[in-house]
Amino acid sequence: MALLQPLTDLAEICYAHGMRHVVISPGSRSAALTLAFVRHDGFKKHVVMDERSAGFIALGMAQQLNMPVVLICTSGSAAYNYAPAVAEAFFQQISLLILTADRPSEWIHQLDGQTIYQADIYGKHVKKSFTFSSDYTHQDARWMINRTGNEAAILAQSKPFGPVHINVPIREPFYPSGEEIISVSQEVRVVRKTESEATLSVETWHDLLNAWDSFDRILIAGGQHRSSERLSHALAKISEELDVPVLGDSLTNQKGYQDFLTYQDVFLPHANTDKLRPDLLITYGLSFISKAFKQFLQKNPAIQHWHISEDSHLVDTFYSLNRQIPVSAEYFFENLFEKIDYQLFVQGSDPENDTSYKAHWKANDSNAGVILRQYLDNLSVLNDLTSVNLLINSIPEGAQLHIANSMPIRYVNALGNHVSHVEIFANRGTSGIDGCVSTAIGAAMVTAKPVFLLVGDVAFLYDRNGLLIQPLPDNLKIVVLNNSGGNIFRMIDGPAALPELENYFETRHNFTAKRTSEDSHITYFEADNMETLKDVLSVFLQTDKTSLLEVFTDPVENAKTWKGLKSYVGENW
Incomplete structure (x- = not known):
């Protein structure tokens, strides 16, 4: 019997604790988990084939909802691919409930397929990790799964928020017969934690x-x-x-x-x-x-x-x-x-x-604000900084701006109160470039606000798999700063002076976002000079579908402009 009753009841427990979104990456061993949530009418289901992207899409959702989002994947390396998003959620204090299917413990390290050490796989990057019994029939096992499900749900929603992991060993058969009906049992018991506010005496x-x-x-x-x-x-x-x-x-x-x-x-x-x-x-x-x-x-x-x-x-x-x-x-x-x-x-x-x-x-x-504005007003050449400044001043009030790490977040931070009209998000928990596209997608999927993503070319290319989901949210607009590599390495003193800069630090490339946009049915715009950018930006902002604007800039000019800002401030201080 592939429909495991305690897992069916687990879905009901999650629903009772207020969870409404589940992100699923397809797999066989996770079939019982998947079916438990898919056949529950209370969840919105999102299928994401790449687990790394799935983790960040769930993070983006939970970030907006202030409520745990459920993640489901099969056994083996699939679970490891959640790790970057789990670590980011932990340090950014965002709630996720991660359900990873697994082999029964006796088959670990026995040369069986898709089998790794999954218990405590996320280490200290989760608030707590649980492992279910592989016996779903004994009364004590059912009681334990019910209790653990409640504890995990409560813990994920207790401050400080963060990810909680449940490892779920499952034996074959994985798929139910046609006549099997899934329904919640009478044994489901929901345990609630009374909320309280911390105060000082x-x-x-x-x-x-x-x-x-x-x-x-x-x-x-x-x-x-x-x-x-x-x-x-x-x-x-x-x-x-x-x-x-x-x-x-x-x-x-x-x-x-x-x-x-x-x-x-x-x-x-x-x-x-x-x-x-x-x-x-x-x-x-x-x-x-x-x-x-x-x-x-x-x-x-x-x-x-x-x-x-x-x-x-x-x-x-x-x-x-x-x-x-x-x-x-x-x-x-x-x-x-x-x-x-x-x-x-x-x-x-x-x-x-x-x-x-x-x-x-x-x-x-x-004084800094005045000097910065003077410097920007004197720039007429298209580069990353002028592009970001133009974009920031064009984004409508009340929109969300998601910013990738590396140089984009530094550009925006230097612009000070220019961004006071929008709410800013970025994955600064671990400050990695992985997952920024997927996080913005997840956010756009659960908010009605316009969602803008400002991202460099390397970070965009690194996370393109997030765009594999269909349909993409219409309120998402992506701006890619394409300077043909990791431009930040020209900005910092160490690698900038090395002869290996281009090949081993910047990782120069000739890729663009155009083909990816075509594959994902995203309306594509491009610009390589200021006049074109101003014209295209107006149309880009008015487009009512998922759209992407790629701005091509020169890495040498970008480094010159960024370092020139620092010199200009020093000279005019």
Whole structure:
């Protein structure tokens, strides 16, 4: 009997816990898992033949839904191909429930096909890994599968979010006979976890506020974070009314307040850091893009550094952490402002921190913005930076912009508040180039917003298999910066001076995205000069189908322009 009742019930457990999307990569040993979800009417099913792309498509979906997406694959190397997406989901704190079919344990390392060591295959890159019993008939085994299914579903949705793995050994036969009917059993039991919000005690708040009052120069900085109106509003009030500088990368998605600092990548290498060093540093979110900012804080450590995070893992990026506060950023900054504001009202006093400190940060930020705009206005030749600037200023407000790693994310981050009208996403958990196309596809599949992907040619070619799914979402638009190789290696000092640059670092090539677009029925546009790009971009933006714009640039010109920006800022500082 190939329809295994506990696996049928597992699908029902996932549905009961709110999961609605399942991404399936075809295979034989996973047939019972596949059928359990396919024949359940509550799931939207997505078939992706390449498991690496499937993992990232599921990640893109879960990123938008804030809900686990189920992944199903067969045994052997198929499971390993999920690994890049699983690692990215772990460090980006995105929920996935990974179901990998497997051989029974006695057949591991017995020269049987598609058999590898799958238990704990993702190591520390999952919140937890479970393995079912290969006996689906014994009462204890059914009880264990029911309990484990609930535990995995709860764990995937508990903060900090992340991927959870269930390895599922299955014996032959794999396929049911025609008369077998799949239905949920009476044994299904759903276990729910009561949600709670982490808060701080009155005593803790007194301690924090006393510490706050003891520092003159206070800096708030955000790493990668989902767009949050509540958070942006609270931070804006702190910055405006308490004169505290608030800084964020493009991925921080701080929106709606003109005094948020965004040009740190541009000005920190040239600024007077003595005036910018914080006494108290308060950070939130995940990783920071700006290398200049990280180096600045590592060389100028704060006296105290508080990090706001519900993650139990201690992260000390800036060599100065001495307090981890396990609450949400929204809760912390809303309460921080309310308590300080009330305290000042009762005392009838003004903030005691150094108000000139914010003025120094703001002056540097404003000056950097002016110099950057001057530099961009003087550029007339098509290159990666001018292409990205033109694209950013053309994307409609409220759209999503997904950005590939390597140079695209660095270009966007240097443009500061030019991107304040869109929500930014990027796979900065591991910062790899793999999966950026598939992640954007997954996001577009579950949101009605326009989804733009800015990607380099190497990252695009590396992840073309994500485009094998049909149909592709109509709201997806892809911009490929094709400079015939890994252009970032011309930008950094080490490989740029080596004679092996082109063959072993840049990996020069002559491929384009045109044939891939034809194969995937994507409307294709191309441009190789500024005038053409401006004309084509207008049509590209108005196209109501999946479309791709390929911009051809010269790697030497790109390196000259990027390094020229840094020189121009230094000369005009």
